[in-house]
Amino acid sequence: MTTPSFGTLSFGIVGLAALVLVAIGPPGPRPVRTDPVAASPPPGVSAGGFTISSTSVDLPIDDGVYPDGPHADVINANCTSCHSASMALTQPRLSAEQWMAIVKKMRETYKAPVVETDVPAIAAYLTAMSGRLGRGSLDDASGHTSSQPAGKDVTG
Amino acid sequence: MDRFDTLLAHATSRRRLLGGIGIGSAAAFAGPGLAETLANLALPGGPSERPITNAFPGKGSMILQRIHPPLLETPIEVFDQDVFTPNDRFFVRWHWAEIPTSIDATTYRLTVRGHVARQLSISLEELLRLPRVEMAAVNQCSGNSRGLFEPRVPGAQWRHGAMGNAKWLGVRLRDLLDLAGIKPGAVTVRFGALDQPVVAGAPDFGKSLGIDHARDGDVMIAFGMNGEQLPLLNGFPIRLIVPGWYSTYWVKMLNDIEVLPGPDDEYWMAKAYKVPATPGANVAPGAKNYPAVPISRMVPRSWITSLSEDQTIAFEAAIPLGGIAMGGDAGVARVDVSADGGHTWYKSVLGPDQGKYSFRRWDARVPLPRRGRVALMSRCTSTSGVTQPMKPIWNPGGFMRANVETTHIIAA
Known part of the structure; x- marks a missing residue:
């Protein structure tokens, strides 16, 4: 599988240049023509009355971290590049065994570059964070008292 | 919108995101400041609150499940407006974080x-x-x-x-x-x-x-x-x-x-993405060593979309109720509604048929049994004769939920 061509990048650069020019403003009191090159449509293909235009977007960057707690430094060092911290923080209350199974799956199946000696600390952080659900320290948690089986299937 | 406008829009929406997220007590989402709007998904045991975001390209207001890689959920009220979901409100789900953000249509x-x-x-x-x-x-x-x-x-x-x-x-x-x-x-x-x-x-x-x-x-x-x-x-x-x-x-x-x-x-x-090879993909919680198969065909489902959970309405002898249904791998044959916990069912009127794989609108009038908290339900039967079960299934992947859903309202 290949990565897409970077042809559309040029349009991004042209657009960016236009943005910078506008931000700087006109060089003097004289009015400046504003028919920016960026007004030309992005390249695309058309046939049969349908057009597919090249597309370039910016995705939001997540700079969120795991809240303070024992081993927060370990989980923040290991578990923020592949996915947002919110993925773990929106999980329901899970048992220590479930969290351990999840951390091991991330490392062994999904090849997260986590050294094995960090695994217990990450699982312990998640278990402690998760345990706060149902004690009123997170939003509307009412808590489960039933034992929960380890989720072994991949979720999607 | 030309490229210039697009860039401006991105710059603006990026700021909106960074300023707009911050999820009260759950602290699951990053960013300074107070949350502008939160959705409450009412998940049993929580956490249930999620920010509403407008920060993603090509997307309007969406429920933010995860920024990276994106998981964006469509608010339920969107489904009340049309059987077709607008592109800018359509849900988003990615597995891996390396998503190309620039695609050249001429060389693809x-x-x-x-x-x-x-x-x-x-x-x-x-x-x-x-x-x-x-x-x-x-x-x-x-x-x-x-x-x-x-x-x-x-x-x-x-x-x-x-x-x-x-x-x-x-x-x-x-x-x-x-x-x-x-x-x-x-x-x-x-x-x-x-x-x-x-x-x-x-x-x-x-x-x-x-x-x-x-x-x-x-x-x-x-x-x-x-x-x-x-x-x-x-x-x-x-x-x-x-x-x-x-x-x-x-x-x-x-x-x-x-x-x-x-x-x-x-x-x-x-x-x-494997499910138990059992009827309805259902196993007892904690079950192990059951045969599993790749998930495949969808099954019938329906939702009430004209009223939301915990909404208060004025009491009337009968109220209008509407929503959407899907037949799964077949069409929608009928949708019935109940206001008494599933004891009594009333037939709804189906909207235009857009094809068997489409959502189908349904509308009904249902008598209210009493004032106070009322459990409203809808139940779809597909053209292949499959009816939604009352009882939820369970499997460890959390796949294929399709039971009759309940919307509680308060008739004051």
């Missing part, structure tokens, strides 16, 4: 290879020149409504909004396969895409269909969604459409089709 190629007579490398322009089909079809995540499983299970904690319905415009997969010429002995067709894992060695995402399914004439490659090109986050420029099947098969940013002379034994078919 779709490869057809493997157990074929002629390997193909097809441009988008060539694709546009093939015979076209358009079909309305529901795209629903395998784990839609996972957050309502009890006992709870790990995974993306969706309520009901990991689904959408669109008119898909494209070409038949069969036509492409015929152009390549399938060799005798072909068993499986595997679909690959541009998104990639962040770390080397992780299983690249790919899904497969049996050769007869791939050639059934319904499975298509779509470039159009509700009359427009696909939003990048919904798989621009082309994605697979597998009507009646869960969206794990609807591979986004499709760039590779491989015909195999045997089964696909790679991770995403052999290990992931």
Whole structure:
């Protein structure tokens, strides 16, 4: 599988240049023509009355971290590049065994570059964070008292 | 919108995101400041609050499940407005974080290879020149409504909004396969895409269909969604459409089709997205060592969308009630409604038929048994005779929830 061509990048650069020019403003009191090159449509293909235009977007960057707690430094060092911290923080209350199974799956199946000696600390952080659900320290948690089986299937 | 406007819009929306997130007590989402709007998904045991975000390209207000890689849920009220989900409100789900953000339509190629007579490398322009089909079809995540499983299970904690319905415009997969010429002995067709894992060695995402399914004439490659090109986050420029099947098969940013002379034994078919081979994919919580099969066909579901959970209305002897339904891999035959916990059912009137794979609108009047808290229910029966069960299923993946759902209101 290949990565897409970077042809559309040029349009991004042209657009960016236009943005910078506008931000700087006109060089003097004289009015400046504003028919920016960026007004030309992005390249695309058309046939049969349908057009597919090249597309370039910016995705939001997540700079969120795991809240303070024992081993927060370990989980923040290991578990923020592949996915947002919110993925773990929106999980329901899970048992220590479930969290351990999840951390091991991330490392062994999904090849997260986590050294094995960090695994217990990450699982312990998640278990402690998760345990706060149902004690009123997170939003509307009412808590489960039933034992929960380890989720072994991949979720999607 | 031209490029300049697009850039400005991105700059603005980025600021809005960073200033707008911050989730009260759960602190699950980053960013300074107070949250502007939160959605409460009312998941049993919580956490239930999620920010509403407008920060994603091509998307309006969405429930933010995860920024990176994006998981965006459609608010339930969107489904009350039309049976077709607007592109800018259509749910978003990505497995891997390496998502191309710049795609050149003039150089994009779709490869057809493997157990074929002629390997193909097809441009988008060539694709546009093939015979076209358009079909309305529901795209629903395998784990839609996972957050309502009890006992709870790990995974993306969706309520009901990991689904959408669109008119898909494209070409038949069969036509492409015929152009390549399938060799005798072909068993499986595997679909690959541009998104990639962040770390080397992780299983690249790919899904497969049996050769007869791939050639059934319904499975298509779509470039159009509700009359427009696909939003990048919904798989621009082309994605697979597998009507009646869960969206794990609807591979986004499709760039590779491989015909195999045997089964696909790679991770995403052999290990992931498997469900118990039991009626309704149901097992007892904690069950182990049951036979499992890849998830496949969808089953009937329905939702009340005209009233929301815990909404207060003025008491009347009978109230109007409306919503949407889907038949799964078949059409919607009927939708019945109840206001007394499922003891008494009333028939609804179905809206226009947009095809058997589409959402279908339903509207009814239902007598209210009393003032106070009332449990409203809707129940779909498909044209193949399958009726939604009352009792929820359970499986460890949180897949295929399809029981009758309840909306509680207060009739004051």
